[in-house]
Amino acid sequence: MIRNQQEEVQALQDTIYVIGGKWRLPIINSICNGNKRFREIERSIPGITTRMLSRELKDLEMNKLITRTVYDETPVLVEYESTDYCKSFGPVILAMIAWGKEHKKKITQKS
Amino acid sequence: MIRNQQEEVQALQDTIYVIGGKWRLPIINSICNGNKRFREIERSIPGITTRMLSRELKDLEMNKLITRTVYDETPVLVEYESTDYCKSFGPVILAMIAWGKEHKKKITQKS
DNA sequence: GTAACCAGTATAACAGAGTATACCAGTTAT
DNA sequence: ATAACTGGTATACTCTGTTATACTGGTTAC
Numbered sequence: 001m002i003r004n005q006q007e008e009v010q011a012l013q014d015t016i017y018v019i020g021g022k023w024r025l026p027i028i029n030s031i032c033n034g035n036k037r038f039r040e041i042e043r044s045i046p047g048i049t050t051r052m053l054s055r056e057l058k059d060l061e062m063n064k065l066i067t068r069t070v071y072d073e074t075p076v077l078v079e080y081e082s083t084d085y086c087k088s089f090g091p092v093i094l095a096m097i098a099w100g101k102e103h104k105k106k107i108t109q110k111s
Numbered sequence: 112m113i114r115n116q117q118e119e120v121q122a123l124q125d126t127i128y129v130i131g132g133k134w135r136l137p138i139i140n141s142i143c144n145g146n147k148r149f150r151e152i153e154r155s156i157p158g159i160t161t162r163m164l165s166r167e168l169k170d171l172e173m174n175k176l177i178t179r180t181v182y183d184e185t186p187v188l189v190e191y192e193s194t195d196y197c198k199s200f201g202p203v204i205l206a207m208i209a210w211g212k213e214h215k216k217k218i219t220q221k222s
Numbered sequence: 223g224t225a226a227c228c229a230g231t232a233t234a235a236c237a238g239a240g241t242a243t244a245c246c247a248g249t250t251a252t
Numbered sequence: 253a254t255a256a257c258t259g260g261t262a263t264a265c266t267c268t269g270t271t272a273t274a275c276t277g278g279t280t281a282c
Contacts, residue, residue, distance in 0.1 A: 007212075008140070008208050009136065009137050009140055010211070011207070011208045011209075011210075011211030011212045011214075011215070012136040012137070012140070012204065012207055012208055012211055013133070013136065013137070013211075014211040014214060014215060015207040015208075015210050015211035015214065016130070016131060016132075016136060016207070018214065019127070020127060020131050020132075021127075021131075021269070021270090022124070022269080022270075023270090025120065025123045025124065025127060026120050026123075026124070029119070029120055029123070037228085037229090038228075038229050038230070039227080039228065039229075039230095049270080049271065049272075049273095050229085050230065050231085051230090051231080051232090051270085051271080051272090052269090052270065052271080053230090054229085054230060054231075055269095063214070063218065064217060064218065074278095074279075075227090075228065075278075075279050075280075076228075076229075076278080076279090077228090077229095078228090078229065078230090085217065088210075089210060091206060092203065092206045092207060092210055093123065095202060095203045095206060096122070096123055096126040096127070096203060097119050097122045097123055097126075098122075099122075099126050099199075099200060099203055100121070100122030100123055100124075100125040100126035101118075101122045103125060103126065103129060103174070104122070104125060106175060106196065107174060107175065132239070132240090133239080133240070134240090148258085148259085149258080149259050149260070150257080150258065150259075150260095160240080160241065160242075160243095161259085161260065161261085162240085162241080162242090162260090162261080162262090163239090163240065163241080164260090165259085165260060165261075166239095166240095185248095185249080186248075186249050186250080186257090186258065187248080187249095187258075187259075188258085188259095189258090189259060189260090223282100224281105224282090225280105225281085225282085226279100226280085226281080226282105227278105227279080227280075227281090228277100228278080228279075228280095229276105229277100229278100230275105230276085230277100231274105231275080231276075232273100232274080232275075232276095233272100233273090233274085233275100234271100234272085234273090234274105235270105235271080235272080235273105236269105236270080236271075236272095237268105237269090237270080237271095238267105238268095238269085238270095239266105239267085239268080239269085240265105240266085240267080240268095241264100241265080241266070241267090242263100242264085242265075242266095243262100243263090243264090243265100244261105244262085244263085244264105245260105245261080245262075245263100246259105246260085246261075246262095247258100247259100247260100248257100248258080248259100249256100249257075249258075250255105250256085250257070250258095251254105251255085251256080251257090252253100252254090252255085252256105
């Protein structure tokens with residue numbers, strides 16, 4: 001039953017690496033919920049600092065999960081948007097939400 | 112369209128917290144593939160140290176993803192096994208593997 | 223003009239994840 | 253008896269994710 005284990009573990013670690021950390025998912029979530037502007041996203045995520053948001057947005061853009069568009073209007077306007085690719089991650093995210101909820105119940109049960 | 116966002120983000124972060132980090136998934140994977148003994152698991156994961164394996168196994172046990180059974184035979188025998196609960200995470204893991212593979216292709220494409 | 227917004231960057235410090243290396247008590251194999 | 257196995261623990265270090273705080277240059281509102 002040992003298929004291409006090495007490769008699968010690598011793929012798993014890649015996925016974890018892309019969406020891991022404290023802020024990635026909340027940011028993705030915020031953008032998927034329609035927030036486009038930097039400050040708008042910042043305000044929607046309690047506790048995040050501009051530094052972290054800035055860094056994470058760059059990583060997410062590099063990984064093609066979001067796009068960053070600069071509109072060269074008089075007050076420079078920047079918009080972040082989730083890609084279709086990001087949305088392709090939807091099922092995994094939903095599964096993780098469901099699992100997280102069940103998990104909390106399970107762990108807080110009296111032993 | 113804003114459902115219980117706060118709660119969902121929390122659930123997401125819980126899930127990430129449980130399976131995040133460099134070694135959790137490889138360990139789960141190893142145990143699910145039939146490795147039961149400490150040194151056996153250790154050898155199956157290139158690069159891991161006994162310290163990390165020890166710590167992660169404790170966390171995974173606390174989160175009820177694996178069981179630790181001590182058989183009080185003459186050479187003390189310890190067996191780790193994945194729980195049904197851990198297996199319930201299977202679909203998410205498979206989705207993550209698939210996503211990770213696709214992602215690698217996507218990112219390494221010429222831009 | 224000064225206060226508040228925009229989209230960030232700079233610098234420094236902290237805390238926890240991860241690494242490196244050695245060691246322990248006990249058992250089995252030669 | 254000496255080496256190699258078992259299932260780990262101890263100590264010390266590095267490294268990076270995260271925080272805290274301040275600041276920039278430009279625009280708009282009062």
